[in-house]
Each structure stands twice: as structure tokens, then as C-alpha cells.
Amino acid sequence: MVKRENLSKKGGSLLSGELTEQIGVIYEAHYDDIYYFLLYFTGRQEDAEDMVQEVFSRLLKILPRYDGRVAMKTWLFSIAKHVAIDHYRKQKWQRLFSDNWLALMKSTEGLPEEELATKEEMYSIQRALQKLKPDQRIIVILRYIKEYSVKETAEILGFPETKVRVDCHRGLKALQKILGNACEERIANEFAR
Helix, strand or coil: CCCHHHHHEECCEECCHHHHHHHHHHHHHHHHHHHHHHHHHHCCHHHHHHHHHHHHHHHHHHHHHCCCCCCHHHHHHHHHHHHHHHHHHHHCCCCCCCCHHHHCCCCCCCCHHHHHHHHHHHHHHHHHHHCCCHHHHHHHHHHHHCCCCHHHHHHHHCCCHHHHHHHHHHHHHHHHHHHCCCCHHHHHHHHHC
């Protein structure tokens, strides 16, 4: 987990008390959402943690220019989207979703066989998700894992709502094709778990 104290320094000098407090409040309110979004995108805890730190580092640089026209959460997701795409471009030759992602899934109920089948199914979906184009992957993650509305997703990505709908539909169709006979509803239900 990224330490809040790491965010209170900029270029070796301390930030003003007001800005430090503002960053702390934003960090506490939105860390989990940003972290899990990036975790779903990369599939690697270490990468997600590094990327969260990058999101908040970028926020430090641009927070004084924040004018409130969009919600802070929307603004942070926009920054996280750019960080994720930058990461993808840098790491495109590496596998973005590792086997370690399954280790984060904990059994909460049910028989071990059922839990294993569920984990195997999620692993298949994760592997298929990695094969999507980054823009489609981001939209599918925001819509079906983070459960944002079309409008919220469009605001986060800076896209028209029609593009979000079309790309989401295409992303689900691509997942369906990759997974074989799986239907869109089953895919969406798995992501909503």
C-alpha cells in the first residue's frame, strides 16, 4: 500500500499545510477505488501500487489547477486511465495479468470444488480480458467490475456516451469470441462478483 507520508513531499520540499491536508483527504477518500481499478487493469498488486503512487504524484503537480468542473473521483480516474495506458505501452511485451491475481481471491463460502471452478472461470476471463485493446479493457473494467454507469464511464474517459456503449458492446463481444461459447450475460455476471 502506498504510504500517505510519501505523498507529502514534492521535489524534496514539503508542500504547504493546506495542500498536504487536501491531498490526504483525497487520498483517503479515493485510494481504494483507484487501487482496485489499476489492479484489475494490470492484474499485479505491485504494479497497481506503483501506478497508484504515480496517480497521486501527478495529482500533486496538477491539483492547484483543479477547478471543480468535474467530480474529484472522475478527475482521478481520468489520471489513472492515462497512467494505466502509459504502463501498458511500457509493458506491452509482458503479460499484464499474472497467475498471482488468483492468489488475491479468497474463499468466502462454498465447497472447495465450487471455489476452484469459480477461480478457474475468473482466471479464464482475466486471460481473455488481457487480450482486449486497452481502451476496451478500461471500459469493461469500469462498467462491469467497478459498476459505473455509462454516463460516469464517459465522464471518466472523456468519451461520448455512445462511444462508451459501442466500445463496451464490442469489448463484450470480443470476450465472448475469445472465451468461445460463453454468453455476454455470464461474462457480465462474473465481473460483478
